[in-house]
Amino acid sequence: MRYQPADSLESPRFAGVRTFMRLPHLRTLEDVDFVVLGIPWDDATTHRPGARFGPEGIRRVSIMLRPWNPYWDVKIFDYLSGVDYGDVPVVPGYIEDTYARIEAEFERIARAGVTPIAMGGDHSVTLGELRGLARVHGPLALVHIDAHLDTLDQYFGRKYNHGTPFRRAVEEGLVDPHKSIQVGIRGSNYGPEDYQGTRDLGYELIPMYELQEIGLEATLKRIHRRVGDTPCFISIDVDAVDPAYAPGTGTPEVDGFTSREILKLVRGLKGLNFKAADVVEVLPALDPGEITAYLGGNLMYELISLLALRKKEADE
Numbered sequence: 001m002r003y004q005p006a007d008s009l010e011s012p013r014f015a016g017v018r019t020f021m022r023l024p025h026l027r028t029l030e031d032v033d034f035v036v037l038g039i040p041w042d043d044a045t046t047h048r049p050g051a052r053f054g055p056e057g058i059r060r061v062s063i064m065l066r067p068w069n070p071y072w073d074v075k076i077f078d079y080l081s082g083v084d085y086g087d088v089p090v091v092p093g094y095i096e097d098t099y100a101r102i103e104a105e106f107e108r109i110a111r112a113g114v115t116p117i118a119m120g121g122d123h124s125v126t127l128g129e130l131r132g133l134a135r136v137h138g139p140l141a142l143v144h145i146d147a148h149l150d151t152l153d154q155y156f157g158r159k160y161n162h163g164t165p166f167r168r169a170v171e172e173g174l175v176d177p178h179k180s181i182q183v184g185i186r187g188s189n190y191g192p193e194d195y196q197g198t199r200d201l202g203y204e205l206i207p208m209y210e211l212q213e214i215g216l217e218a219t220l221k222r223i224h225r226r227v228g229d230t231p232c233f234i235s236i237d238v239d240a241v242d243p244a245y246a247p248g249t250g251t252p253e254v255d256g257f258t259s260r261e262i263l264k265l266v267r268g269l270k271g272l273n274f275k276a277a278d279v280v281e282v283l284p285a286l287d288p289g290e291i292t293a294y295l296g297g298n299l300m301y302e303l304i305s306l307l308a309l310r311k312k313e314a315d316e
Contacts, residue, residue: 001031004077013063019084021065026083029112035085044124044161048250050283055119057284057293069305079311095160099128106132120280127165130174141179141232147239147253151198170201177202181226184240187253220268234277248287266302277303
């Protein structure tokens with residue numbers, strides 16, 4: 001059986017329960033290649049809260065996504081079966097309990113051979129995802145697209161928040177930093193030790209000012225050279241995009257990607273052996289016209305398209 005979206009030529013887009021791309025809402029891992037799931041958690045934010053409603057916001061606008069991706073000339077559901085798996089049952093106010101639940105869900109999905117595409121939530125959720133995935137795949141390469149490093153040691157004496165997950169991931173052996181790369185980092189920092197600290201952990205770093213000098217094509221070559229064919233995780237913080245194009249986020253930084261540039265960057269990840277991905281930090285309450293949610297949904301669509309393209313090329 002192949003699961004695919006409702007046909008919008010038979011049932012209008014505004015009808016029915018909101019799921020990602022109008023996929024069936026099923027808690028199943030049978031006959032499924034990928035699942036979309038939400039992680040409605042933002043108790044680890046350090047500035048503006050509200051990303052817990054990100055999954056709801058992305059689902060609401062994703063009804064506009066259609067099954068054929070003309071850029072790749074691929075009809076996604078000719079090659080893939082997918083469902084909206086619902087949300088991880090987070091525990092408001094308790095990050096350790098929430099991490100345990102995220103880890104369990106992602107381990108279960110990975111053991112079934114299914115690729116999870118997640119919607120945050122704040123960026124702290126990625127640590128729970130990596131914990132579950134690493135139990136199946138071992139340490140993963142990380143492609144981290146963001147305005148912020150998220151490799152600080154602590155905030156307010158606490159080790160777990162959305163500014164620390166990728167330091168914890170190295171310390172816990174969840175990622176191989178020497179196969180990992182951070183792209184698009186920008187904005188002010190506390191000191192030069194912030195950039196040096198991420199490099200000391202082993203990550204390759206391409207700050208936005210360097211990316212603008214070398215261009216997207218050279219950046220993509222460095223990503224592919226760094227990751228190679230290592231199983232990897234792709235994590236996209238929507239604040240990687242300039243707030244002119246993605247205002248609905250908690251910690252915006254100017255001088256970011258345009259919508260066109262971030263889509264080109266994600267499409268350029270074709271060929272990576274990614275086992276999971278997430279798009280995080282969409283904050284609907286600060287999103288006029290829902291433009292950030294639309295972008296978040298389209299980034300997820302492009303990631304799913306890469307899975308379909310991989311399957312199509314394997315079948316040819």
